Amino acid sequence: MASALTDKLTRLVKEMRGQARITESNVTDMLREVRMALLEADVALPVVRDFIARVKEKALGQEVLGSLKPGQTLVSIVNRELAATMGEGVADINLAAQPPAVILMAGLQGAGKTTTTAKLAKHLIEKRKKKVLTVSGDVYRPAAIEQLKTVTRQAGAEWFPSTPDQKPLDIALAALDYAKKHYFDVLLVDTAGRLAIDEALMKEIKDLYAALNPVETLFVVDAMQGQDAINTAKAFKEALPLTGIVLTKLDGDSRGGAALSVRQITGAPIKFAGVSEKLDGLEVFDAERHAGRILGMGDIVALVEQVTAGVDIEAAQKLAAKVKSGDGFDLNDFLSQIQQMKQMGGLSSLMDKLPSQLTAKAGALDMDKAEKDIKRKEGIIQSMTPLERRKPELIKATRKKRIANGAGVHVQEVNRLLKEFEQMQGMMKKMKGGGLMKMMKKMGGMKGLGGGMPKMPF
Numbered sequence: 095m096a097s098a099l100t101d102k103l104t105r106l107v108k109e110m111r112g113q114a115r116i117t118e119s120n121v122t123d124m125l126r127e128v129r130m131a132l133l134e135a136d137v138a139l140p141v142v143r144d145f146i147a148r149v150k151e152k153a154l155g156q157e158v159l160g161s162l163k164p165g166q167t168l169v170s171i172v173n174r175e176l177a178a179t180m181g182e183g184v185a186d187i188n189l190a191a192q193p194p195a196v197i198l199m200a201g202l203q204g205a206g207k208t209t210t211t212a213k214l215a216k217h218l219i220e221k222r223k224k225k226v227l228t229v230s231g232d233v234y235r236p237a238a239i240e241q242l243k244t245v246t247r248q249a250g251a252e253w254f255p256s257t258p259d260q261k262p263l264d265i266a267l268a269a270l271d272y273a274k275k276h277y278f279d280v281l282l283v284d285t286a287g288r289l290a291i292d293e294a295l296m297k298e299i300k301d302l303y304a305a306l307n308p309v310e311t312l313f314v315v316d317a318m319q320g321q322d323a324i325n326t327a328k329a330f331k332e333a334l335p336l337t338g339i340v341l342t343k344l345d346g347d348s349r350g351g352a353a354l355s356v357r358q359i360t361g362a363p364i365k366f367a368g369v370s371e372k373l374d375g376l377e378v379f380d381a382e383r384h385a386g387r388i389l390g391m392g393d394i395v396a397l398v399e400q401v402t403a404g405v406d407i408e409a410a411q412k413l414a415a416k417v418k419s420g421d422g423f424d425l426n427d428f429l430s431q432i433q434q435m436k437q438m439g440g441l442s443s444l445m446d447k448l449p450s451q452l453t454a455k456a457g458a459l460d461m462d463k464a465e466k467d468i469k470r471k472e473g474i475i476q477s478m479t480p481l482e483r484r485k486p487e488l489i490k491a492t493r494k495k496r497i498a499n500g501a502g503v504h505v506q507e508v509n510r511l512l513k514e515f516e517q518m519q520g521m522m523k524k525m526k527g528g529g530l531m532k533m534m535k536k537m538g539g540m541k542g543l544g545g546g547m548p549k550m551p552f
Contacts, residue, residue, distance in 0.1 A: 118154060121153045125150055128146065128172070132145065132354065135354070136355075138324050138355040138358075141354060141355045141358050141359065144179075144358070145175060145179055148175050148178075149171055149172055149175050152175070176354070178381075179354055179357065179358055180357050180379075180381040181357045181364055181379075181381045184379070184380050184381075185363035185379070186365070186378070187218075187310060187338070187365055187366075188310055189222065189224070189279070189280065189309065191309040193274075193278065193279050194227070194273040194278045194279060194281040195280050195309045196270065196280075196283065196306045196308040196309060196310075197214070197280060197281070197282050197308055197309065197310040197311075198299075198303060198306060198308040198310070198312070199211050199214075199283060199284050199312055200313050200314065200334060200336075201287055201313055201314035201315060201330070202287045202288060202291070202326055203235065203286075204287070205287065205314045205315055205316040205342055206368060207284055207287060207314045208232075208238060208242050208245065208284055209245060209342075209368075209371070210314050210340055210342055210368060211228055211242065211246075211282050211284045212228070212242070212245035212246055212248065212249040212251070213366075213373050213374075213375065214312075214340075214366070215249045215251035215280075215282055216249035216251070217366075217376055218279075218280055219249070219250050225252075225277065225280070226251040226252070226278065226279065226280045226281075227251065227252050227253075227254055227276075227280070227281050228246045228251055228253050228281075228283075228284065229242075229256060229266065229269035229283055230242040230243075230256055230265075231256070231263075231266055231285050231286060232262075232284060232286040233260060233262060233265075234258075234286050235286065235287070238284075238286075239257070239258070243255075245373065249373050251282075254268070254269040254272055254273075262285070262286065262298055263298075263301055263305055266283055266305065267305060267306075269281060269283070283302065283306065283308070285298070285302060286298065291326060291329045299333070300333060303334055303335075309337075310337045310338060311334050311338075312336070312338045312339070312365065312366075313327055313336045313338070313339050313340070313360070315340070315341060315342070315356060316342055316343055317342060318343050323355075324359050327356050327362075328360060331360040331361070331362065336360060338363055338365035338366075339356050339357070339360065339363065339365065340364075340366040340367070340368065341356070341366070341367045341379070342367075342368035343368060357381075363379075364381070366378060366379055367379045423519045423522040424484050424486065425475050425478065425482070425484075425486050425515060428518065429472065429475045429476070429483070432468055432471055432472050432475075433472065470501070470503060470507065471514075473502070474497060474501045474503060474511050476501070477497045477500030486515060494508045494509065
């Protein structure tokens with residue numbers, strides 16, 4: 095996510111925090127670096143100029159000059175102005191209309207419109223409890239209609255059939271009529287894209303807009319396009335009254351310019367951000383939290399939301415009760431912990447939301463290798479019989495060989511997994527009956543915390 099921009103601004107943040115006092119000279123030096131970082135990230139020049147002017151005006155005001163901690167104050171100004179550039183707070187999707195509320199999805203080919211349509215359908219079903227119908231008006235791109243059918247089914251919504259020999263306007267009107275008769279809350283219309291803006295594309299989408307009178311017209315833009323994304327967004331804004339932007343591929347190796355430019359260039363708020371290829375990889379866009387990520391401050395709120403959504407609370411409570419009662423922690427429990435990690439989006443997704451100083455310490459960790467290791471562990475346990483999972487002590491040489499063959503790994507990897515399991519099992523035993531504090535003391539966890547630590551009731 096905007097890794098180059100994040101790295102540069104994080105370094106500047108550290109330098110700014112070290113300033114004893116703020117002067118016009120060091121503010122000018124710092125802003126020169128910020129300007130270069132933004133331009134290299136493909137942020138539009140008018141946006142950069144406006145941003146720098148706003149930061150400079152506030153940085154040289156009494157708010158900073160009279161501050162006891164000018165470096166920290168300056169960081170907060172940069173953070174606040176980044177958020178203001180991308181739009182204040184959260185812009186929720188508008189469904190205040192006589193059902194069905196029509197949402198028109200616009201954008202160029204390859205931006206991720208069809209997948210985003212399904213992601214939005216899933217979001218509306220799960221978060222807003224709506225009955226959703228999707229339809230494809232893309233009669234030009236091969237397999238576009240079938241793609242929407244597939245992802246709509248995966249999202250849990252209903253798909254309205256269309257064929258390449260139909261006219262997009264006829265398809266959309268038929269879908270709207272069907273949605274009214276079958277009491278759908280929302281109709282999502284996936285429109286055709288082009289490789290570049292042309293007159294035919296604009297006329298078609300204008301006609302669709304006029305006929306459907308959508309409550310939302312969302313422009314789907316690829317964050318990896320950089321400056322091109324801004325030019326495209328501007329052209330669509332001139333053709334249509336856009337109500338919101340959806341930034342896709344924010345998890346990719348993008349330079350981040352689109353996120354900072356598109357709001358100011360179009361005047362339309364960023365409503366959603368695509369953060370993974372999975373259908374649940376759509377986040378409501380929060381400008382303040384995204385600004386924090388860009389500055390390397392992380393997004394702890396999003397991290398908590400992701401973990402909470404991914405954790406099976408009932409399963410976690412059962413495991414806690416099992417450990418407390420002294421029942422053995424077995425390989426089924428170990429497998430459950432691995433699967434919980436996958437449901438949370440994996441290591442890389444979690445790491446992306448941590449502050450940069452924490453991720454820097456884990457910089458040597460190869461995320462791809464770690465993710466593969468987790469999958470390998472899952473495969474090894476799934477190659478065991480139910481009895482072996484309940485009683486790992488039964489797994490001797492011949493069983494290890496069979497399990498390794500079943501999982502497609504070497505016997506050494508089975509041994510490594512069993513050793514890791516034994517270590518975790520040992521930790522769980524020490525937690526039985528409140529032995530966690532004793533275990534921490536043995537590990538040196540209480541060292542350096544001072545002698546005034548109160549005795550705990552364990």
